[in-house]
Amino acid sequence: MERLPGFRDFYPEPVPLSDGWSMELRQHLFDGWRAVARRYGFREYDGPPLETLELYTAKSGDEIVHQLYHFDDKGGRAVSLRPEMTPTLARLVAASERHYKKPIKWYAIPQLFRYERQQKGRLREHFQFNADIVGEPDPAADAELIALLIDLLRGCGLAADDFRVRLSSRNAWRDFFRQRGGQPEREYDFYQIVDKLERTSPEESARQLDSLGISFGEIQDFIRSAQPTDELSRILDGLEAHGLRGFVQIDYAIVRGLAYYTGPVFEAFDGKGRFRAIAGGGRYDHLLRLMSGGRADLPAAGFGLGDVVLTELLRERQLVPPLRPALDAFFLIEDQALRPATLRMVHDLRAAGFSVDYPLSQAKSDKQFKRALELGAIHTLRLEPGSAGAVVARVKHLASRAERIAPAAEIAAILRGALPSSTG
Amino acid sequence: MERLPGFRDFYPEPVPLSDGWSMELRQHLFDGWRAVARRYGFREYDGPPLETLELYTAKSGDEIVHQLYHFDDKGGRAVSLRPEMTPTLARLVAASERHYKKPIKWYAIPQLFRYERQQKGRLREHFQFNADIVGEPDPAADAELIALLIDLLRGCGLAADDFRVRLSSRNAWRDFFRQRGGQPEREYDFYQIVDKLERTSPEESARQLDSLGISFGEIQDFIRSAQPTDELSRILDGLEAHGLRGFVQIDYAIVRGLAYYTGPVFEAFDGKGRFRAIAGGGRYDHLLRLMSGGRADLPAAGFGLGDVVLTELLRERQLVPPLRPALDAFFLIEDQALRPATLRMVHDLRAAGFSVDYPLSQAKSDKQFKRALELGAIHTLRLEPGSAGAVVARVKHLASRAERIAPAAEIAAILRGALPSSTG
Numbered sequence: 001m002e003r004l005p006g007f008r009d010f011y012p013e014p015v016p017l018s019d020g021w022s023m024e025l026r027q028h029l030f031d032g033w034r035a036v037a038r039r040y041g042f043r044e045y046d047g048p049p050l051e052t053l054e055l056y057t058a059k060s061g062d063e064i065v066h067q068l069y070h071f072d073d074k075g076g077r078a079v080s081l082r083p084e085m086t087p088t089l090a091r092l093v094a095a096s097e098r099h100y101k102k103p104i105k106w107y108a109i110p111q112l113f114r115y116e117r118q119q120k121g122r123l124r125e126h127f128q129f130n131a132d133i134v135g136e137p138d139p140a141a142d143a144e145l146i147a148l149l150i151d152l153l154r155g156c157g158l159a160a161d162d163f164r165v166r167l168s169s170r171n172a173w174r175d176f177f178r179q180r181g182g183q184p185e186r187e188y189d190f191y192q193i194v195d196k197l198e199r200t201s202p203e204e205s206a207r208q209l210d211s212l213g214i215s216f217g218e219i220q221d222f223i224r225s226a227q228p229t230d231e232l233s234r235i236l237d238g239l240e241a242h243g244l245r246g247f248v249q250i251d252y253a254i255v256r257g258l259a260y261y262t263g264p265v266f267e268a269f270d271g272k273g274r275f276r277a278i279a280g281g282g283r284y285d286h287l288l289r290l291m292s293g294g295r296a297d298l299p300a301a302g303f304g305l306g307d308v309v310l311t312e313l314l315r316e317r318q319l320v321p322p323l324r325p326a327l328d329a330f331f332l333i334e335d336q337a338l339r340p341a342t343l344r345m346v347h348d349l350r351a352a353g354f355s356v357d358y359p360l361s362q363a364k365s366d367k368q369f370k371r372a373l374e375l376g377a378i379h380t381l382r383l384e385p386g387s388a389g390a391v392v393a394r395v396k397h398l399a400s401r402a403e404r405i406a407p408a409a410e411i412a413a414i415l416r417g418a419l420p421s422s423t424g
Numbered sequence: 425m426e427r428l429p430g431f432r433d434f435y436p437e438p439v440p441l442s443d444g445w446s447m448e449l450r451q452h453l454f455d456g457w458r459a460v461a462r463r464y465g466f467r468e469y470d471g472p473p474l475e476t477l478e479l480y481t482a483k484s485g486d487e488i489v490h491q492l493y494h495f496d497d498k499g500g501r502a503v504s505l506r507p508e509m510t511p512t513l514a515r516l517v518a519a520s521e522r523h524y525k526k527p528i529k530w531y532a533i534p535q536l537f538r539y540e541r542q543q544k545g546r547l548r549e550h551f552q553f554n555a556d557i558v559g560e561p562d563p564a565a566d567a568e569l570i571a572l573l574i575d576l577l578r579g580c581g582l583a584a585d586d587f588r589v590r591l592s593s594r595n596a597w598r599d600f601f602r603q604r605g606g607q608p609e610r611e612y613d614f615y616q617i618v619d620k621l622e623r624t625s626p627e628e629s630a631r632q633l634d635s636l637g638i639s640f641g642e643i644q645d646f647i648r649s650a651q652p653t654d655e656l657s658r659i660l661d662g663l664e665a666h667g668l669r670g671f672v673q674i675d676y677a678i679v680r681g682l683a684y685y686t687g688p689v690f691e692a693f694d695g696k697g698r699f700r701a702i703a704g705g706g707r708y709d710h711l712l713r714l715m716s717g718g719r720a721d722l723p724a725a726g727f728g729l730g731d732v733v734l735t736e737l738l739r740e741r742q743l744v745p746p747l748r749p750a751l752d753a754f755f756l757i758e759d760q761a762l763r764p765a766t767l768r769m770v771h772d773l774r775a776a777g778f779s780v781d782y783p784l785s786q787a788k789s790d791k792q793f794k795r796a797l798e799l800g801a802i803h804t805l806r807l808e809p810g811s812a813g814a815v816v817a818r819v820k821h822l823a824s825r826a827e828r829i830a831p832a833a834e835i836a837a838i839l840r841g842a843l844p845s846s847t848g
């Protein structure tokens with residue numbers, strides 16, 4: 001029984017297989033993302049992993065549609081696993097926005113899917129943190145989103161020289177294209193060419209641009225100029241006020257592949273330019289109106305941050321912390337007559353919030369002790385008959401080897417570190 | 425643009441639509457489940473939401489196969505959205521078990537899918553907490569799982585009279601069937617009939633049992649006897665030691681629909697019997713050997729706890745806590761000249777761990793204040809020019825209306841409650 005190609009299995013640490021992923025690292029990233037998003041006042045939402053195919057075919061642009069993981073369901077409906085979150089967000093906002101005051105600040109951590117036949121070995125799913133601000137046309141919203149992105153990355157331990165945010169403007173490129181007589185129906189083709197400049201030979205790019213009547217030299221000059229538009233200047237001022245200006249540079253080589261962007265766009269890359277984009281987003285002021293049939297005409301901006309490239313970068317920078325959870329205590333059971341009393345104490349300590357485990361069946365002492373070590377136990381505990389029929393516990397702190405005998409009532413305090421673990 | 429039938433959208437509280445679900449409640453349940461599972465020493469794993477179709481068709485039994493959300497992917501592969509987690513667990517364990525010491529105690533919170541054409545309005549997905557113990561044949565493992573299930577439900581606020589665990593034995597039913605000359609190839613049909621007794625008319629059940637040569641009266645007598653087998657007695661003793669015996673009753677009307685169970689089986693129901701099963705599970709000692717082609721011959725037991733029935737029950741018992749997250753502070757900006765200084769302080773407070781928001785664009789004072797209330801802000805903050813060019817903050821605690829002027833350096837302490845919020 002094999003896993004489908006392009007999908008991942010997540011194992012408890014330490015991950016035993018070279019193609020396995022760490023469940024603890026995934027949860028560590030999600031917990032960190034949630035904490036930062038909440039500090040920024042974003043609220044979490046989610047939608048189904050499966051949507052109607054038409055949710056994506058209309059507005060996202062050809063590139064994403066060709067990669068859709070779509071099929072007909074048993075009822076003959078054309079459906080697709082979600083390739084991006086923005087159309088789902090647009091659907092939820094169109095359905096509910098009249099009940100929420102603007103701006104709406106929402107985030108989600110969906111698993112996203114794509115299916116490309118040709119590229120073997122490439123992942124067909126990833127998790128992506130998504131944040132969006134709906135109902136605020138001011139560039140302060142774009143600055144707030146970029147600040148959130150920067151703090152998400154810093155929250156993972158990345159420093160100023162580990163990554164940079166490249167800020168551009170779809171507006172500026174649209175003006176560029178139209179001023180040079182570009183035809184509106186070729187505008188999306190033009191963005192696709194600019195989006196791929198860094199991955200295409202200059203000769204090929206020049207040839208493609210020629211077919212649109214655009215000069216490759218002018219494109220290069222425009223990118224080199226790096227003059228912020230008024231809108232981008234306001235975003236930079238906002239980031240300056242946040243104290244985050246140093247993480248961002250104007251870079252018109254960024255244009256974003258999706259069709260629906262309308263204003264500022266940005267992508268985050270590792271500082272050495274070794275990996276694909278870590279995150280990307282921008283403003284899409286017309287999408288909600290288009291997708292809601294005019295019902296919800298709201299400006300919006302947002303970005304996505306994927307888990308795969310980020311994980312590669314964190315591993316390369318050795319920023320993945322030790323993630324194996326510790327067990328507060330492992331009970332050793334040598335005298336089976338004390339098993340019921342041990343189980344009761346296990347249950348009381350768990351109820352008090354401690355993580356506690358014990359041998360489910362009879363086992364030799366050394367095997368039990370090895371099990372305690374394997375589970376990363378901080379303490380071992382062993383009940384012993386005390387005086388006058390009472391039961392006492394032998395508590396051992398494994399790192400220091402400190403040991404003491406304690407009445408049952410004191411064990412919680414010892415595990416909490418509130419009492420010395422040694423009587424000596 | 426519509427949501428697919430049978431799928432759910434999750435909104436931030438307060439949920440505005442009657443068919444919307446609460447994202448905060450979902451996260452509250454997941455956080456609680458994770459905390460209890462960790463206290464029990466279980467480790468989290470996950471697999472893909474999509475698996476090969478054959479992972480399910482071989483071992484799960486007809487009922488689940490008829491409900492599979494399956495299709496052919498673009499490469500012509502027969503695949504299915506996962507209807508249950510046990511086959512994925514079996515796949516992961518077969519691939520990795522030699523690297524983990526036994527018993528393996530794992531949990532997961534997958535989204536599961538099913539597709540039934542006929543039942544409109546019924547959900548086609550739910551989230552399910554899954555816990556399994558692999559490699560331990562002793563009934564102590566079954567008792568540990570049932571103890572975990574009880575503590576998961578108690579962790580949601582449910583008390584002893586809110587739910588009960590009905591414990592039965594597939595072994596006992598197998599012995600019953602074979603002693604009465606039942607044919608092995610009809611054994612699974614027999615379990616299906618017993619599983620549906622409570623939802624089928626006595627006449628229809630008697631007719632179905634007749635076709636297997638089994639008397640309905642004997643079935644009823646056996647269920648009424650409620651005599652625990654030795655194995656079930658050991659589980660009850662274990663639960664007694666945990667202090668949880670009172671939550672469990674022997675009830676042979678439970679047999680579980682899935683084909684692969686081999687020993688004790690159990691289900692949890694609300695105390696008044698109003699809802700479908702909240703949770704269910706049991707022992708499946710042969711599944712891992714069958715699914716790994718003999719490579720991993722390990723006994724195992726586990727259970728699943730779904731979010732939908734549990735949520736219905738918690739709502740009925742009014743046990744859903746207030747879930748709207750509070751914002752530590754909302755900054756009011758009246759003097760736009762103070763916006764950059766405000767942004768800087770917003771950023772510093774967020775970096776210190778506080779949830780802080782502010783108006784992204786210019787707005788009237790009363791509108792800003794209403795926004796603070798909508799967001800559930802605990803404090804409002806407003807920068808004001810202080811003496812000698814310094815900036816001070818007016819801090820207002822909204823519930824008590826206490827107000828004070830404080831230097832910037834003291835704001836974090838005030839938000840933390842470490843300094844009085846009023847100077848009076």
